[in-house]
Amino acid sequence: MNQTDVIEPIHETMEEMYVNMGPQHPSTHGVLRLMLKLDGEVVTGVTPYIGYLHRCHEKIGENRIYTQVIPYTDRLDYLASMYNNFGYVLTVERLMGLQVPERAEYMRVILAELQRIASHLIWMGTFGLDLGNFTIFMYCFREREKILDLFESVSGQRLNYSFYRIGGMPLDFPESFLTECKAFLEWFKPRLPEYDAVMTDNIIFQKRVQGLGKLDQKTAIDYAISGPMLRGSGIKWDLRRNDPYSIYDRFEFEIPVGSTGDVWDRYMVRRQEMDESVKIVEQALRDLPPGEIMGKVPKKLRPPAGDMYSRVESPRGELGFYIVSDGSEKAYRYKVRSPAFVNLSVLPVIGPGHLVADMVAILGSIDIVLGEVDR
Amino acid sequence: MSTLLEGFYSAFAALGVPWIVPRLIVMLVVASLVIVFISVSVMFMIWWERKISAHIQVRYGPMRVGGWHGWAQSIADGIKLLIKEDVIPAGADRLVFALAPMVVFAAALAAYVIIPFGPNLIVRDLNIGVLFYISISSLTVVGIVMAGWSSNNKYSVLGALRSAAQAVSYEVPLVVSILGVIMTAGSLSMIQIVEAQQRIWFVIPQFAGFLIYLTAALAECNRLPFDIPEAESELVAGFHVEYSGMRFAIFFLAEYANMFTVAAIATTLFLGGWRGPLLPPWLWFLIKTYFIIFVMMWLRWTLARLRVDQLMNLGWKVLLPLAFLNMGITGLVLVLRG
């Protein structure tokens, strides 16, 4: 049982060809390896091989005290570091029963939703790249750059923020942040129709993605798909609404859903989520109360013995943290349920039957970040 | 021009040199001139494309090398490619691998023979000019298949096969779309086709033909939205994935040279060639050609890539019937007008 039986292809026939897509390939978004079985250009089978970026995240988490783990969580989904921080500190707070001050909650939501926009922007840009549209990539990065400027003004970092703290936030917003953030939103809102002009309304783009990689609701639940992929299949499920954490129950926003679960639906869900995130940020900025930003937290964090699984809706889906505490300063067991890991596992189901070019589009629509898949 | 040549030949004949020698010298000089022109114009085009794409994408593009807006960037890139190590993959078919870029480049080069830059600025006014271009341009695909096959790489093979399929399905509408022009002009000679546009450019009576030609030409030079043989994000780089250094540079050169050729042919057939007021003919010709090249670049940086089957559908089910329709209507009009 210890020895693995490898299903690598050995016997190629004249009809079938095996192609290794990755670990170095421009469209696998990192070091993912897909073994494609091709009949001409039609993919008849696909097996993902992951783990090239495995860096013992969970083992490290067991050997650091609770606060020291926060910077490591940045490196999970490095396109949405704020959200990883959010999920982690939320789990520890729930484990310890800590209260977070009001202002800190609002700060968290503002930063998290800006992060969601930034993450979706990257996704949109790279998705355009997968389909051969390079220009949208540059447009998206222009906007993301502005969000990163905002984050830099808050945390001093542009990618791995490590900005959330257990029990609150370490620093208040700088004075200029509120005006800058509002200015950004005003500037950003007219940009979205620009993307529509380049991508959404483009007939070539529509023809390329419609009807591809259909994921029906039954399969989606069977594979525990989450996030925009699940909503693309027409299931109105968003943890911000259905299992509210932090203060998400105070905001009004729509949950965009698709109908058929194809790549187009997933695209549209993410595209519309950007609109909704803008709404949430605007509401949060409007209601942002003054006050403390750090709650009462003991000097040494020793959560009571017990375990806790808590989840947040990251830009990619359900980001869960399972922490087992034995009452000491370090987690006894620290496990990350990464949405991209779970969402990627459905690829062998929705991939086959398409052309190689579509395979790239389907993989792009899953929106994986290998830092999170491999941990 | 011809008297000068005759004088050159007779001078050699008087010296008792065999007749072939002066002719070879002339050929060599002309070929070198063409190659120099291609290299220079390609370098300019690459720089231009980088600047255009940059400005479409809200950035600047090359700004450093050479001072003014990075005009020397392409030269620097060219020199870098020239002095790179020549790598041939271990499993490659060495002879075919080495030959492939040459075949592609030779095909691109040969097409320049019939491009009329001006009334007298043509290497050879063949009376089958258009036919010559059509047949020569099909040679490119042979080189691409050679490159894909000899690289011993599955992505290359896929790219080469896509290229072959694409060339077969787009050459037909390309040729049929040109037929309308040929019927109206009543000649295959490039010079005479331009002469026939004295009254009106063919782009007006043959607008459908022009659009079909332009679409098919984009596919012919493997440019977006028809760049599926290269398809960066799917096949990495398609048929030339294993090429590097000088060999890659030759592919690159040939690709842009092809782009210039199809634009030049479009200018000749549809936009009145060198005709235009005030400016010298060769300048008019270049202006029109570069305008078409600009349109091709513009499309590339705006559109997404088609899929293989969509490409085939477009070629066979849309462009070809349209091209035939265009040809039939042209014939009908010609007959009715007597």
Added chain:
Amino acid sequence: MTAEEIIQTIRSQFGEAVKASEVKGVEARMDVERGKSYEVLVALKGMGLDYLNCISSVDRIASGELEAVYNLSSLNEPAKAMVRVRVPREDPVVRSVVPLWSAADWHEREAYDLMGIRFDGHPDLRRILTSEDWVGHPLRKDYQDERLVPYEPA
């Protein structure tokens, strides 16, 4: 269905096989004997908890056991469930739930890879995150590797 009802139903159905149970918020937590783990999960899925969030693995080295933790929830109601199954380290075999949830496929492979819990009936139990020729299970507390440098605070 509330957490209390879930626990009641499971307890009445399986009796002694449920070793411990508690309710935490909307979450029903229970420790189950490994012989009945699959049946308990089938019953939970039948109650509408058809969404397998996560399968975690914990090394309970003090009692010489490994633990598999299943987190279940539903997309229709707020109820959640956490099922813990302990197995001895010498014979760490749990029945696979891949027939119930395809999502379990990669989770179980990961638990096998990093913790060494073997899932009986898994269609393709290979290592997933470490390389194929890896020896040992890195997340076990007694995992030793000569390449590991002990962390010494300065």
